[in-house]
Amino acid sequence: MIRIETLEAPGRPETGEEVRTGLTALPKDLSAAPRYFYDELGSELFERITQLPEYYQTRAEHSILRERSDEIVARSRPGELIELGSGSAGKTRTLLDALRRAGGPVRYAPLDVSGAALRESARRLAREYPGIRIRGFAGDFNGPLDRVLEGAGRRLVVFLGGTVGNFTPAARREFLEKVRRGLGPGDRFLVGLDLVKDRATLEAAYNDSAGVTAEFNRNMLRNINRELGGDFDPEAFEHRAFYNERDSRIEMWLQATGEQEVRVRELDLTVRFAAGEGVRTEISAKFTRRTAGEVFAEAGFRLENWYTDREGLFGLALFRV
Numbered sequence: 001m002i003r004i005e006t007l008e009a010p011g012r013p014e015t016g017e018e019v020r021t022g023l024t025a026l027p028k029d030l031s032a033a034p035r036y037f038y039d040e041l042g043s044e045l046f047e048r049i050t051q052l053p054e055y056y057q058t059r060a061e062h063s064i065l066r067e068r069s070d071e072i073v074a075r076s077r078p079g080e081l082i083e084l085g086s087g088s089a090g091k092t093r094t095l096l097d098a099l100r101r102a103g104g105p106v107r108y109a110p111l112d113v114s115g116a117a118l119r120e121s122a123r124r125l126a127r128e129y130p131g132i133r134i135r136g137f138a139g140d141f142n143g144p145l146d147r148v149l150e151g152a153g154r155r156l157v158v159f160l161g162g163t164v165g166n167f168t169p170a171a172r173r174e175f176l177e178k179v180r181r182g183l184g185p186g187d188r189f190l191v192g193l194d195l196v197k198d199r200a201t202l203e204a205a206y207n208d209s210a211g212v213t214a215e216f217n218r219n220m221l222r223n224i225n226r227e228l229g230g231d232f233d234p235e236a237f238e239h240r241a242f243y244n245e246r247d248s249r250i251e252m253w254l255q256a257t258g259e260q261e262v263r264v265r266e267l268d269l270t271v272r273f274a275a276g277e278g279v280r281t282e283i284s285a286k287f288t289r290r291t292a293g294e295v296f297a298e299a300g301f302r303l304e305n306w307y308t309d310r311e312g313l314f315g316l317a318l319f320r321v
């Protein structure tokens with residue numbers, strides 16, 4: 001059984017207001033509007049990123065899940081698996097398999113910004129897991145999460161892929177508190193976190209030699225053009241990504257190769273870029289076990305277990321409230 005609903009986000013800024021705020025800030029900063037990465041092409045480019053030799057995150061996280069899913073399911077004994085930012089749900093199968101082995105009823109509630117990715121993965125999962133009940137939500141994290149978290153019985157909420165790293169610290173806190181308020185005793189929150197490591201490994205993951213990440217980055221400008229009537233020339237911007245050690249995060253930027261004037265019709269906004277001026281497009285925070293424990297404790301979570309892959313590249317943190 002598949003049911004898919006669209007989540008309205010009443011609390012969310014007017015369409016494009018985050019883009020106005022970002023393009024009029026100094027330095028220009030669109031990193032608070034990551035949903036502009038994920039149109040259909042953006043989701044596809046991200047899938048390609050996960051297969052790049054330099055992008056270790058997805059493989060490392062999957063290897064942890066393969067080793068630990070049975071243990072995680074045994075600890076959390078969920079009646080429902082809720083996934084925030086499910087994408088193509090590739091790694092979710094490992095958890096669904098463990099749930100099935102444990103003999104539990106398999107109920108799955110994914111939330112994703114891409115309605116297309118949601119429908120496609122729901123159809124495939126329904127074929128692979130006969131009897132699964134899927135209640136999907138198309139929407140972003142600013143929406144009414146309580147509807148997604150409602151669920152039946154004990155819940156295991158998963159937030160994989162290191163996506164929590166994309167929030168600014170203030171937005172992250174607000175989001176985590178919202179999740180926390182939706183959970184009760186016995187519920188679990190499983191979060192994938194990219195870990196602090198040497199600069200070369202981190203920077204290579206965001207500067208792949210095939211140039212897919214650069215295309216993913218420029219696609220944000222294409223989406224702003226389409227959705228807000230912008231006239232960015234994406235080819236006039238160069239991809240930059242580096243590790244900001246002080247803030248423990250990768251930053252992606254787009255740097256104007258020459259002087260530019262950009263018009264965004266729907267916002268009635270004209271912005272200028274000096275030659276070489278950049279706009280920050282994404283932050284991707286990197287954690288240690290200690291910083292993860294601290295950040296989540298501020299929102300009322302207790303670290304119950306911590307899992308990493310053999311090489312210590314990626315972490316899976318299991319929290320209770």
Ligand code: AVJ
Nearest residue numbers: 049161162163166206213284
């Ligand atoms: C899916 C948000 C976790 O931050 O590593 C990949 C997105 N950006 N390459 C990340 C991304 C550039 C990815 N997350």
